Amino acid sequence: MCYVIGIDGGGTKTALKLADKNENVILTMEGGPCNINSMGKEAVLNMLKELLNDTLIKAQLSLEDIEIICIGTAGVDRPSDKAIMEEIIRSTGFKGKTIITNDAVTALYGGVGGAEGVILISGTGSICYGRNTNGETKRAGGWGHIIGDEGSGYYIGISAINRIAKAFDGIEESTLMTDLILNHLKLKNSTELIDYVYRSGAGKSEIASLAKLVDEAYKQGDIAAEEILEKAAYELFLVSKAVLDSLNLNNKKTVLAVNGSVIEKNQRVSSEFKRLMSKNYPLVEVVNMKNDAAYGAVLMAING
Structure with a gap:
C-alpha cells in the first residue's frame, strides 16, 4: 500500500500526519519549528530529517512506501523559496512527488474541507487566505514579524x-x-x-x-493590555475584510475558520474579532477548523 504525508510547518512547531490514500490517518507526529526565513535552511533540514525518520521507524515503513509529501509552511510563497524547500525535502532522501505551499493553503483545506471559504491564522505569526467557487484565491497578511504579522502573538x-x-x-x-x-x-x-x-x-x-x-x-x-488585545483583534479583522471583499464573499453565506493560539485561546482577541465580524459581515460564520492544517496537507496530497 502507498502512503502520503501531510506536514504543517509552523513558526513554533511542526505537525505531521501519515495517512493512506483513503484519507485514514495512521500516525500523527510533532517536531520543531519550520520556517526557512527565520531558522535557515540547515536547521529546517535537520528537523525534517529527524521527524521523518522517527515517523517511518514508528510506522515500520521506509521512504519508498511514501508516494507524496505535501508540506505547507510559512515563507514559501515565491518560486525561489519553494525551490529551497524542495531541495530540503530531497536532501532527506525522498524521491516521490512533493507539493509545497504556504501553510495558509493547507490550513484552508483542513479548516473548511477544501470547499469555498476563508482561513484566518493567528499564532506566532498571522495570515488570512481564502478561495471562492470560481477558484479565485486571495491572501492578506503573512508578511513576517518585521514587516507585518499584525494581530499575531x-x-x-x-x-x-x-x-x-x-x-x-x-x-x-x-x-x-x-x-x-x-x-x-x-x-x-x-x-x-x-x-x-x-x-x-x-x-x-x-x-x-x-x-x-x-x-x-x-x-x-490592565487598560494598556486591553488596548493591545483589541488592536490585535482589529488588525485580524482588517486582513479578513481584505480577503472577503476581494473574493466577493462579503454578502453571502460563507465560512471563516480560525486557527492559532491567539485567535483560539485569547478570549479578548477572539470575542472582539467575532464582534467585528458579526457587525460588518453578518452572513459570515466564524468557526473553529474542521480539521487541522496537517490533515489539510494530507487532503492536498491525495487530491492534488
Missing part, C-alpha cells in the same frame, strides 16, 4: 514591550505588564529589555510567547 508581545518602555519613559501610564513580563524574563528593570530584544538571541517565538502575559494583565484589569 509576536505583534502582541512586541507591543507589550513597547508599552513597557513608554511607561518607563513616562510617555504612557504604568502597566501591570511591566512586572509580569520582567519577572517572567528574570530581568531587574525595564532597561534590560534592550539586551533581551537585541542581544539575547530571543527569536520571534520567544517574544510571541509573551502574549499570554498580556492576556493575564488584561484579566487583572
Whole structure:
C-alpha cells in the first residue's frame, strides 16, 4: 500500500500526519519549528530529517512506501523559496512527488474541507487566505514579524514591550505588564529589555510567547493590555475584510475558520474579532477548523 504525508510547518512547531490514500490517518507526529526565513535552511533540514525518520521507524515503513509529501509552511510563497524547500525535502532522501505551499493553503483545506471559504491564522505569526467557487484565491497578511504579522502573538508581545518602555519613559501610564513580563524574563528593570530584544538571541517565538502575559494583565484589569488585545483583534479583522471583499464573499453565506493560539485561546482577541465580524459581515460564520492544517496537507496530497 502507498502512503502520503501531510506536514504543517509552523513558526513554533511542526505537525505531521501519515495517512493512506483513503484519507485514514495512521500516525500523527510533532517536531520543531519550520520556517526557512527565520531558522535557515540547515536547521529546517535537520528537523525534517529527524521527524521523518522517527515517523517511518514508528510506522515500520521506509521512504519508498511514501508516494507524496505535501508540506505547507510559512515563507514559501515565491518560486525561489519553494525551490529551497524542495531541495530540503530531497536532501532527506525522498524521491516521490512533493507539493509545497504556504501553510495558509493547507490550513484552508483542513479548516473548511477544501470547499469555498476563508482561513484566518493567528499564532506566532498571522495570515488570512481564502478561495471562492470560481477558484479565485486571495491572501492578506503573512508578511513576517518585521514587516507585518499584525494581530499575531509576536505583534502582541512586541507591543507589550513597547508599552513597557513608554511607561518607563513616562510617555504612557504604568502597566501591570511591566512586572509580569520582567519577572517572567528574570530581568531587574525595564532597561534590560534592550539586551533581551537585541542581544539575547530571543527569536520571534520567544517574544510571541509573551502574549499570554498580556492576556493575564488584561484579566487583572490592565487598560494598556486591553488596548493591545483589541488592536490585535482589529488588525485580524482588517486582513479578513481584505480577503472577503476581494473574493466577493462579503454578502453571502460563507465560512471563516480560525486557527492559532491567539485567535483560539485569547478570549479578548477572539470575542472582539467575532464582534467585528458579526457587525460588518453578518452572513459570515466564524468557526473553529474542521480539521487541522496537517490533515489539510494530507487532503492536498491525495487530491492534488
